[in-house]
Amino acid sequence: xxxxxxxxxxxxxxxxxxxxxxxxxxxxxxxxxxxxxxxxxxxxxxxxxxxxxxxxxxxxxxxxxxxxxxxxxxxxxxxxxxxxxxxxxxxxxx
Numbered sequence: 001x002x003x004x005x006x007x008x009x010x011x012x013x014x015x016x017x018x019x020x021x022x023x024x025x026x027x028x029x030x031x032x033x034x035x036x037x038x039x040x041x042x043x044x045x046x047x048x049x050x051x052x053x054x055x056x057x058x059x060x061x062x063x064x065x066x067x068x069x070x071x072x073x074x075x076x077x078x079x080x081x082x083x084x085x086x087x088x089x090x091x092x093x094x
Contacts, residue, residue, distance in 0.1 A: 004041075023051070024042070027055075028056070036055070043071055052074045055077075
């Protein structure tokens with residue numbers, strides 16, 4: 001999906017419970033509806049709230065991750081950048 005709104009629309013087209021996804025990973029930097037907004041919407045929806053979600057971001061603000069876990073994300077992490085622009089994660093998504 002290219003943005004959070006597309007994810008919500010996509011999930012809304014799934015008709016059978018057995019076709020629902022086992023996990024959704026959302027990026028805080030998604031356009032139109034960022035990760036936190038998408039997660040908040042999902043967790044307020046009767047069916048979408050059952051889908052485990054993980055938040056991932058280039059922001060290194062732990063408060064963002066903590067806020068998202070309070071909204072219902074099962075975990076979260078951030079992508080740290082090493083000097084030279086080569087990304088690395090914090091080790092939890094290896």
